[in-house]
Amino acid sequence: MPEYLPVLIVGAIIGVFSIIFLVAFLLEKDKKKSMGWERNMDDREIIRRLLRYAKPYRGQFLLVFIVMLFSIGYDVLSPLLIGRIEEMIKDDFPLSKLYTYVAIYAGILIVSLVSTYAQAMLLQKVGQKILSQMRMDVFTHIESLSHQQLNSIPVGKLVTRVSNDPNTISFMFTNVLVNLAKNALVILGVLGAMLLLNYALTLMVLCFVPFVVLFTVIFRKFSRKVHRRVNDATTAINTYLSENLSGIKIIQSFNREDRKQADFVTRSTELKKAKQARMLVFGIFRPMVYMLYISSVLCLFYFGSKGSIQNLNWFGQSITSGVIVSFYMYINKFFNPIQTLAEQFDMLQRSFASAEKIFSVLDIVPEIVDEPDAVELDEIRGEIEFRDVWFRYKPDEWVLKGVSFHVLPGQTVAFVGATGSGKTTILSLICRNYDIQKGQILIDGRDIKSIKIASLRRHFGQMLQDVFLFSGDIRSNLLLRMEGVSDDEVMAACKYVNADSFINRLEKGLDEPVRERGNNFSAGQRQLLSFARTILHKPSVIILDEATANIDTETELLIQDSLERIKTIGTMLIVAHRLSTVQHSDNIIVLAHGEIQEQGSHQELLAKRGRYYKLYSLQFSKQKLLEQ
Numbered sequence: 001m002p003e004y005l006p007v008l009i010v011g012a013i014i015g016v017f018s019i020i021f022l023v024a025f026l027l028e029k030d031k032k033k034s035m036g037w038e039r040n041m042d043d044r045e046i047i048r049r050l051l052r053y054a055k056p057y058r059g060q061f062l063l064v065f066i067v068m069l070f071s072i073g074y075d076v077l078s079p080l081l082i083g084r085i086e087e088m089i090k091d092d093f094p095l096s097k098l099y100t101y102v103a104i105y106a107g108i109l110i111v112s113l114v115s116t117y118a119q120a121m122l123l124q125k126v127g128q129k130i131l132s133q134m135r136m137d138v139f140t141h142i143e144s145l146s147h148q149q150l151n152s153i154p155v156g157k158l159v160t161r162v163s164n165d166p167n168t169i170s171f172m173f174t175n176v177l178v179n180l181a182k183n184a185l186v187i188l189g190v191l192g193a194m195l196l197l198n199y200a201l202t203l204m205v206l207c208f209v210p211f212v213v214l215f216t217v218i219f220r221k222f223s224r225k226v227h228r229r230v231n232d233a234t235t236a237i238n239t240y241l242s243e244n245l246s247g248i249k250i251i252q253s254f255n256r257e258d259r260k261q262a263d264f265v266t267r268s269t270e271l272k273k274a275k276q277a278r279m280l281v282f283g284i285f286r287p288m289v290y291m292l293y294i295s296s297v298l299c300l301f302y303f304g305s306k307g308s309i310q311n312l313n314w315f316g317q318s319i320t321s322g323v324i325v326s327f328y329m330y331i332n333k334f335f336n337p338i339q340t341l342a343e344q345f346d347m348l349q350r351s352f353a354s355a356e357k358i359f360s361v362l363d364i365v366p367e368i369v370d371e372p373d374a375v376e377l378d379e380i381r382g383e384i385e386f387r388d389v390w391f392r393y394k395p396d397e398w399v400l401k402g403v404s405f406h407v408l409p410g411q412t413v414a415f416v417g418a419t420g421s422g423k424t425t426i427l428s429l430i431c432r433n434y435d436i437q438k439g440q441i442l443i444d445g446r447d448i449k450s451i452k453i454a455s456l457r458r459h460f461g462q463m464l465q466d467v468f469l470f471s472g473d474i475r476s477n478l479l480l481r482m483e484g485v486s487d488d489e490v491m492a493a494c495k496y497v498n499a500d501s502f503i504n505r506l507e508k509g510l511d512e513p514v515r516e517r518g519n520n521f522s523a524g525q526r527q528l529l530s531f532a533r534t535i536l537h538k539p540s541v542i543i544l545d546e547a548t549a550n551i552d553t554e555t556e557l558l559i560q561d562s563l564e565r566i567k568t569i570g571t572m573l574i575v576a577h578r579l580s581t582v583q584h585s586d587n588i589i590v591l592a593h594g595e596i597q598e599q600g601s602h603q604e605l606l607a608k609r610g611r612y613y614k615l616y617s618l619q620f621s622k623q624k625l626l627e628q
Contacts, residue, residue: 013295014211014291014292014295041356041359043352046352046359049355049359050169050355053133053134053173054130054173057126057129057130060122060125060126061126063122064122065181067115067118067119068115068181068182068185069185070111070112071111071112071115071116071182072185072186073108073112074109074111074112075186075189075190075333076186076190076193077108078105078108078329079193079325079326079327079329080197080326082105082325082329083197083325083329084322085098085101086321086326119178123178126173126174127171127173127174128170130169130170131166131169131170134166134169134358135162135163135166137362138161138166138358138362141362141364142158142162142361144366145364145366145367146366146367146368147428148393148434149364149366149367154242155239155242155243156235156237156238156239156242157235157238157239158361159238159242160235160238160357161357161361164234164238165231165355165357165358166354166358168354169355171347172348172351175344175347176347176348179340179344180345180348183337183340183344186333186337187334187337187338190330190333190334193330194330197323197326197327198323201300201303201319201323201327204299204300205296205300205327205331208292208296211292212289212292215288215289216285219281219285219345220345220349223278223281223282223345223349224349226274226277226278227349227350227352227353228353228356229278230271230274230275230350231350231353231357232274233267233270233274234271236267236270236271237267237268240264241264244264289335289338290335293331293335293338296331297328300327300328301324303319367435368432368433368435369453371449373450374449375455376451376455377443377446377451377455377456379459380443380444380541381409381540382409382410382444382540382570383406383407383443383444383445383571384406384407384441384442384443384571385407385441385445386403386405386439386441387404387440387441387442388402388404388439388440389402389436389439389440389441390403390436390437390439391422391425391434391436391437392437393434399422399425399594400425400426400436401593401595402439402595403422403439403591403596404596405589405596405599407571407573407587408571409570409571411586412567412572412574412584412585412586413571413572413573413585413586413587413589414573414575414581414585414587414588415427415573415575415588415589416576416577416582416589416590416612417591417592418592421591421592421593422594423545423575424545424546426573427462427545427573427575429441430443430448430460430543430573431456431460431462431543432449432456435449443456459539459541460539460541460542460543461534461535461537461541462543462545463527463534463542463544463545464530464546465545467523467527467529467530468517469517469521469526469529471514471515471516472514473508473511473512473513473514474506474509474510474511474512474514474529475490475510475511476514477514477518477533478490478493478494478510478529478532478533478536480533482536485536487510490510490532490536491503491510493532493535493536496535496565497528497531497532497535498528499525499528499529499532502528531566534566535569538569539570540570540571541572541573542566542569542570542571542573543572543573544563544572544575545575546575546576546577560580560581563581578619579615579616584602586601588600588601588602588605588612590610590615597610597611598610598612
């Protein structure tokens with residue numbers, strides 16, 4: 001009995017750790033149910049959806065699998081060769097035989113190295129293709145969401161879904177899954193070689209496998225939780241950065257840097273704690289597997305050496321020094337993949353957590369989609385009609401209440417009223433950025449829902465108060481990737497809207513760099529560029545939403561002149577608080593609380609002495625005071 005005491009001590013230590021982990025697992029399982037952190041998406045569902053991206057490349061993956069078999073040969077055969085050499089050097093032997101074994105060993109090693117290189121190159125090419133496809137799918141799906149859906153999702157969250165999460169999933173295809181398969185094949189191959197070499201010692205090694213399985217199951221539960229926590233914390237900090245870096249000027253203006261810094265530290269601390277928790281989980285699991293490896297080696301040396309020295313048979317099989325050497329290498333090759341599996345499993349959990357985040361975006365059903373029988377419109381005349389339109393952003397908060405009006409082709413119609421009266425909403429509904437709840441909107445006598453969205457919007461040119469310019473140069477911002485347009489045509493459009501006056505003064509002209517959001521240009525210059533961009537795209541209906549707000553008087557005169565020219569292009573819809581911008585319109589519609597109060601020309605509305613008259617008189621009085 002005393003001679004087996006070391007083995008009993010090892011077994012007791014493993015048993016104690018197993019009990020501790022089981023208790024922690026059961027407690028965490030109950031806690032999980034009460035906290036509700038577990039997602040609804042099952043691992044099998046995630047795998048099924050991820051395999052769709054791998055399916056087009058199944059031929060390449062099959063080739064990788066075949067190449068992998070050659071690289072595995074080294075792990076399975078090299079211990080046998082070393083064991084043979086160990087047995088051979090105990091006695092006299094011809095040197096040529098040693099050279100033969102060394103040459104075989106070197107050949108196997110070279111084949112393994114070449115196979116590993118080929119496998120890595122193939123996987124990287126496939127992985128990058130999958131990464132590009134997944135990013136494109138997410139980005140395209142985000143583009144299909146309605147304005148209301150986009151407003152409800154933080155920009156930083158969407159950025160994380162498109163940039164960070166696909167990287168993790170790509171690593172799963174290029175590294176994790178293949179290595180999981182390789183490690184599984186190595187384990188099976190090594191196990192088979194061990195059974196052929198000495199099944200008694202193999203059975204001794206297999207006594208440790210149930211504990212490996214137990215620790216892996218427990219680790220899976222904990223790792224899934226911490227990976228989700230890290231992903232959530234990363235998304236939170238990206239969202240915070242996206243919002244606050246965009247509004248950094250406001251933060252500086254109100255001297256709130258310290259407060260924002262404190263908020264950032266709070267989010268950074270949460271991310272740090274999440275990553276520390278992940279490291280803790282992984283830092284416990286891998287040493288446990290390493291402990292099982294060391295325990296199996298100790299048992300091998302104990303039983304193997306005892307059998308070799310005392311010339312004992314175990315289950316009818318003798319143990320030699322060569323067998324011990326081979327088994328020592330096999331145990332290393334048996335447990336090393338298992339330890340690597342821990343790391344691969346760690347990455348697999350990260351990939352699954354990222355996949356859930358991506359699929360949560362892809363599963364958002366777009367609110368505004370083409371009807372099954374929607375048609376393309378090659379051209380439109382610009383006739384617009386609202387028939388008893390009701391619309392709301394939130395339940396029971398109607399923004400428009402039974403709005404009806406008719407715009408004839410080529411007319412210029414203006415919408416005026418107090419903030420929140422529904423002016424901008426009307427323009428958004430015409431482009432079908434939102435869908436109405438009741439009523440009907442017609443373009444050239446056709447319901448806009450019967451027209452394909454892309455076809456409908458192609459005929460509209462929108463000029464907004466906050467002009468968005470992309471990083472690049474002036475030319476790229478005007479064309480927005482339009483092809484077949486010469487510089488002469490671009491400059492003709494710029495001249496048409498008076499934008500050429502400042503472009504010609506720039507050192508590089510159309511090639512002048514545009515910084516982020518066009519902050520190296522004034523508000524008036526950005527607005528003139530917006531006019532030129534709209535003209536180049538040749539719209540049938542032009543929409544101006546506060547396009548003359550926040551600009552100086554000199555630039556306003558240029559814009560007013562541009563507007564007079566643009567009116568000849570097609571139907572024009574204008575929203576403006578400056579009534580001087582709209583007084584030459586064919587029809588002015590006055591809104592209040594989502595309803596049309598009155599409409600008519602500038603002179604007709606002044607004659608009525610109603611709401612429009614009061615607005616005009618108030619602005620006229622303010623202008624007089626400013627001039628004094």
